[in-house]
Amino acid sequence: GNSVTQMEGPVTLSEEAFLTINCTYTATGYPSLFWYVQYPGEGLQLLLKATKADDKGSNKGFEATYRKETTSFHLEKGSVQVSDSAVYFCALRGSTLGRLYFGRGTQLTVWP
Amino acid sequence: GAGVSQSPRYKVAKRGQDVALRCDPISGHVSLFWYQQALGQGPEFLTYFQNEAQLDKSGLPSDRFFAERPEGSVSTLKIQRTQQEDSAVYLCASSQGIESYEQYFGPGTRLTVT
Numbered sequence: 001g002n003s004v005t006q007m008e009g010p011v012t013l014s015e016e017a018f019l020t021i022n023c024t025y026t027a028t029g030y031p032s033l034f035w036y037v038q039y040p041g042e043g044l045q046l047l048l049k050a051t052k053a054d055d056k057g058s059n060k061g062f063e064a065t066y067r068k069e070t071t072s073f074h075l076e077k078g079s080v081q082v083s084d085s086a087v088y089f090c091a092l093r094g095s096t097l098g099r100l101y102f103g104r105g106t107q108l109t110v111w112p
Numbered sequence: 113g114a115g116v117s118q119s120p121r122y123k124v125a126k127r128g129q130d131v132a133l134r135c136d137p138i139s140g141h142v143s144l145f146w147y148q149q150a151l152g153q154g155p156e157f158l159t160y161f162q163n164e165a166q167l168d169k170s171g172l173p174s175d176r177f178f179a180e181r182p183e184g185s186v187s188t189l190k191i192q193r194t195q196q197e198d199s200a201v202y203l204c205a206s207s208q209g210i211e212s213y214e215q216y217f218g219p220g221t222r223l224t225v226t
Contacts, residue, residue, distance in 0.1 A: 004154075036217075043116075044155070044203065044217040089154050098143060098207065099168065100215065102154030 002027045002094045006103030013080055013110050021075040021106045023064075023090035031092040033057075033066050033073040034100070038087045047075075047088070080110045114138065116218035118204050124224045125194045133189045133221045137206030144187050145215060146179055147203040155203055161187060194225045 007022040025031065035047040035057070048057030053068035062077045073090060090103040117136045125131050137144050143162055147155035148171075157171040163184040172179070176195075181187040191198055201222050205215040 006154075043219045044205075046214050049214075091154075098213075098215070099145065099157045099160055099171075100147075100155070101157070102147075104152070104154050 002031065002092060002101045004090050004092055004101055004103040006090045007106055008104070010107040010109060013108070015082055015110055015112050016079045017110075019075070019077040019080045019084075019108070021088055021090075021108070023073045023075065023103060025071050025073065025090075025092050027071075027092055027094055029094060031094050033064070034091040034093065035062070035064055035073075035075050036089040036091055036102075038089065038105075040086070044089065080108070082110045082112050084108060085110050116204055116206055116216050118202075118218040118221050120221060121219065122222050122224075124226060127194060127196060127225055129194055130190065130192045131194055131223065133191075133202050133223070135187045135189070135204030135206075135218060137185065137187070137204070138208075138216055139185075141206035141208055141216075143207040143209065143213070143215075144181060145205045145207075146187070146189050147205065148173075149201040149203055149220070151200070158189070158202075191223075194223075196225050199223055199225045 003026045032051045034049045036044045037047045048059040050057040050066035056065045064075045087105045089105045091100045146158040149155040159179045160168040161181040176192045178190045201220040203220045204218045207213040207215045
């Protein structure tokens with residue numbers, strides 16, 4: 001079946017620190033992989049995606065590479081800002097009708 | 113343009129009451145999804161519509177949960193005889209196409225069953 005395992009939080013960093021949030025997955029077929037972000041008081045927003053192995057998704061300084069050999073899609077950012085404080089969800093979409101499978105979410109807090 | 117909207121934003125129900133949660137997707141979006149997000153967890157799939165057809169309801173946790181989208185636009189998720197374990201945020205998402213399109217999420221309805 002399909003599932004996502006995500007690094008547990010919370011993660012607390014100082015501004016300009018390097019961020020990694022680990023995500024691994026189990027899937028049948030050839031899934032697409034996503035990172036969603038939920039800012040305080042707002043709905044889920046797509047941050048980045050990758051649809052096939054070795055693709056790199058990137059947006060707002062965040063990156064993640066679809067690694068089929070390690071079934072991973074780790075989220076990275078070289079220099080975090082206070083405004084990046086949010087909950088981050090790793091997700092996959094299998095081949096069935098577009099439903100998403102989410103990880104538990106990782107709370108990130110960035111201090112000035 | 114307008115995004116996905118949901119109403120009410122907050123709902124408190126006494127155990128045993130019926131509730132109805134509404135989702136207004138982005139105009140013209142074919143696909144509509146409902147997810148349930150318990151506190152501290154990621155969203156869990158409930159059901160999926162393609163236009164007015166409910167093509168997947170495998171995530172509905174019991175027969176107390178019912179969803180409809182009669183005209184292929186607005187959708188309603190109904191929960192009968194609410195239980196405390198139904199307390200969660202209910203998220204609606206819509207997408208332009210069937211499989212390969214981005215899902216846009218609404219702000220959610222927070223349901224608290226007392």
